[in-house]
Structures are given as C-alpha cells and as structure tokens.
Amino acid sequence: xxxxxxxxxxxxxxxxxxxxxxxxxxxxxxxxxxxxxxxxxxxxxxxxxxxxxxxxxxxxxxxxxxxxxxxxxxxxxxxxxxxxxxxxxxxxxxxxxxxxxxxxxxxxxxxxxxxxxxxxxxxxxxxxxxxxxxxxxxxxxxxxxxxxxxxxxxxxxxxxxxxxxxxxxxxxxxxxxxxxxxxxxxxxxxxxxxxxxxxxxxxxxxxxxxxxxxxxxxxxxxxxxxxxxxxxxxxxxx
Ligand SMILES: C[S@@+](CC[C@H](N)C(=O)[O-])C[C@H]1O[C@@H](n2cnc3c(N)ncnc32)[C@H](O)[C@@H]1O
Numbered sequence: 496x497x498x499x500x501x502x503x504x505x506x507x508x509x510x511x512x513x514x515x516x517x518x519x520x521x522x523x524x525x526x527x528x529x530x531x532x533x534x535x536x537x538x539x540x541x542x543x544x545x546x547x548x549x550x551x552x553x554x555x556x557x558x559x560x561x562x563x564x565x566x567x568x569x570x571x572x573x574x575x576x577x578x579x580x581x582x583x584x585x586x587x588x589x590x591x592x593x594x595x596x597x598x599x600x601x602x603x604x605x606x607x608x609x610x611x612x613x614x615x616x617x618x619x620x621x622x623x624x625x626x627x628x629x630x631x632x633x634x635x636x637x638x639x640x641x642x643x644x645x646x647x648x649x650x651x652x653x654x655x656x657x658x659x660x661x662x663x664x665x666x667x668x669x670x671x672x673x674x675x676x677x678x679x680x681x682x683x684x685x686x687x688x689x690x691x692x693x694x695x696x697x698x699x700x701x702x703x704x705x706x707x708x709x710x711x712x713x714x715x716x717x718x719x720x721x722x723x724x725x726x727x728x729x730x731x732x733x
Contacts, residue, residue: 499685499686499687499688500685500687501673501675501683501685503562503564503565504564506542506543506564506565506568506569507568507572508649508652509542509543510543510545510568510572511649511650511651511652512647512649513545513599514545514649516545516546516599518546518598518599518631519545519546519547519548519549519550519598520549521631521712521714521726522546522550522596522598522629522631522726523549523550523553525627525629525710525712525726525728526554526594526627526629528710529627529709529710529728529730530593530594530625530626530627530730532593533554533593533594533626533627534554534555534593535554535555535556535592535593535594536550536554536555536556536557536592536593536594536595536596537556537557537558537559537588537592537594537595537596537621538550538556538557538558538559538596538597538598539559539583539586539595539596539597539601539614539617539618540559540560540561540583540597540598540599540601540602540604541558541559541560541569541578541598541601542560542565542569542599542601543565543568543569543572543573544558544569544572544573544576544578546596546598546599547569547573547576547578548573548576550596551575551576554593554594556576556577557577557578557579557588557592558576558577558578558579559578559579559580559581559583559586559588560578560579560580560581561580561581561582561583562580563580566578566579566580583597583601583605583614583617584605584610584613584614584617585613585617586617587617587620587621588621590621591620591621591622591623591626592621592622592623592626593623593626593627594626594627594628594629595618595621595622595626595627595628595629595731596628596629596630597614597618597628597629597630597631597632598629598630598631599631600631600632600633600689600724601632602614602630602632602690602692603632603633603689603690603691603692604688604689604690605690606666606668606688606690611690611692611700612700612703612704615700615701615703615704615706616704618704618706619704619705619706619731622705622706622731623731624731624732625730625731626730626731627728627729627730627731628701628706628727628728628729628730628731629726629727629728630697630726630727630729631714631724631725631726631727632692632697632724632725632727633669633689633690633691633692633723633724634691634692634693634694634697634711634713634723634724634725634727635691635693635723636660636662636667636669636691637660637662637669637671637723638660638662639660640659640660640661641659642657642658642659643657643658643659644656644657644658645658647675652677652678653677653678654675654676654677654678655675655676656673656674656675656676657673657674657676658671658672658673658674659671659672660672666690667690667691667692667693668688668689668690668691669688669689669690669691670686670687670688670689671686671687671688671689672684672685672686673685673686673687694711694725694727697711697727701727701729705731705732706729706730706731706732707729707730707732708727708728708729709728709729709730710726710727710728711725711726711727711728712725712726712728713725714726
C-alpha cells in the first residue's frame with residue numbers, strides 16, 4: 496500500500512494536505528446526535544491520527560491502523576494518543592466501546608466481499624449494545640476519465656496534481672492515477688485503488704454485522720482529488 500500512495504510514503508504531506516478537513520467535527524456531530532452519552536471510541540484506519548486528535552478531546556479513544564509508517568508518524572506527531580498497529584479485518588482490542596469510527600475512506604481499501612464482512616465483524620466485536628458506528632466512505636464512483644488538475648499547497652511545498660480515474664464496474668474498484676509535479680521540478684506518480692460500496696450494500700454489510708443504518712449524509716461534491724463520499728451512521732443492535 497505504501498508503495499502506491501504518495502501520502503503513505505510521506506505521512507507528513509498527508510497531514511498537511513488534509514489540514515483543513517473537518518471530518519472529525521462532522522463525525523462528532525453525528526455521534527452527538529445519535530449517541531450523545533458516548534464516552535469511548537475506537538477509530539479503525541486512523542492513519543496519522545489527525546481526526547483522532549480532535550475526537551480525543553471529547554472521547555476516550557484508541558486508533559488502529561494497518562501501516563507501521565502511519566502509526567509511527569501518528570505516535571511522533573501526536574504522542575498523547577493511544578494508537579495501535581492492526582488490520583481491521585481481524586483486529587480485536589478486547590474491549591467494547593460506545594462509538595466505532597472508520598473515516599477518510601479507510602473502508603474503501605478493503606476490496607473483497609469476504610474481507611468487507613470481516614471488517615463489519617470487527618466493528619461489531621468492538622461495539623457495546625446501542626453503540627454508534629460512523630463510516631466515511633465512497634458511495635458512488637467517479638466515472639469521468641478525462642484528467643483534471645489541481646494545486647496542492649502546504650506550508651512546506653506546492654505541487655500541481657493531475658488526476659485521472661478508471662472505474663471497473665464489475666469489481667467496483669475506482670482507480671485514481673495521480674501525477675505530482677512539485678515546485679522543485681521533482682515528479683512523482685501514485686495509484687490508489689478504492690472499492691465503492693453503494694448505500695444499499697453498506698446497509699447489507701452493516702446488517703450482517705448486527706448494525707442498523709439510521710442515517711446517511713451525503714458529502715458529495717465533485718472534488719478533483721477525492722470522489723463523492725458519504726457518512727453512514729449505524730446502531731449496533733445486539
Ligand atoms: C486515506 S487514509 C485515512 C486515514 C484517516 N482515517 C484520515 O481520515 O485521515 C486510509 C487509512 O486506512 C488504513 N487502512 C487500510 N486498510 C486497512 C486495514 N485493513 N486495517 C487497518 N487500517 C487500514 C491505511 O493504512 C490508511 O492509513
């Protein structure tokens with residue numbers, strides 16, 4: 496995974512590019528709406544811990560991520576957080592919480608149907624009865640194939656990013672190809688493969704794990720670097 500996504504090779508760049516994201520705020524508002532007494536939270540696919548840092552002001556939090564490099568960066572950048580290395584297809588913390596989250600499209604990196612089921616089993620294994628699950632994931636593909644260009648600016652660097660997509664209807668994998676041209680003239684390419692789970696599929700997988708979807712909030716906007724995503728909110732029934 497780190498070989499393909501530039502952000503995973505350079506987690507600090509990821510943090511800088513995502514600095515304006517309000518995913519944690521949206522997530523917290525949804526938890527407040529659906530489980531206002533929530534006090535404990537596990538975030539799967541927490542990456543650099545940028546959302547967890549904000550959520551940890553309100554909840555007792557644990558973050559879990561697959562990639563050692565992301566976890567190492569998160570621990571260095573945010574030493575107060577409890578971040579573990581683990582695969583959400585199988586990870587067991589051994590404790591249940593009031594809120595389970597999986598933000599920033601982390602679920603989309605799980606491509607196979609059985610593996611998606613395993614992830615929902617992991618969510619269930621960490622949910623108290625009545626717990627809330629908040630997912631942020633792509634719910635429809637980007638099918639346009641013409642390249643689009645955007646500028647990415649951080650305090651350290653400026654880059655032009657040219658993006659084009661492929662959509663494989665059968666596997667529901669949206670492949671994003673990026674060409675980064677930094678102001679130094681240095682170029683880098685990366686390829687990101689994300690599985691789209693349509694809303695009804697999310698309901699199906701959630702139900703298989705014992706969750707009932709209670710809300711879906713469209714975050715769509717034809718972003719150049721990311722596709723249409725939605726927040727799915729589900730309640731753990733058993
Ligand atoms: C785009 S990043 C999002 C990170 C964070 N949630 C955010 O919004 O900033 C996706 C993250 O999912 C993690 N990931 C992918 N597959 C995973 C798995 N099977 N188990 C745990 N983490 C996974 C990756 O390592 C990566 O850090």
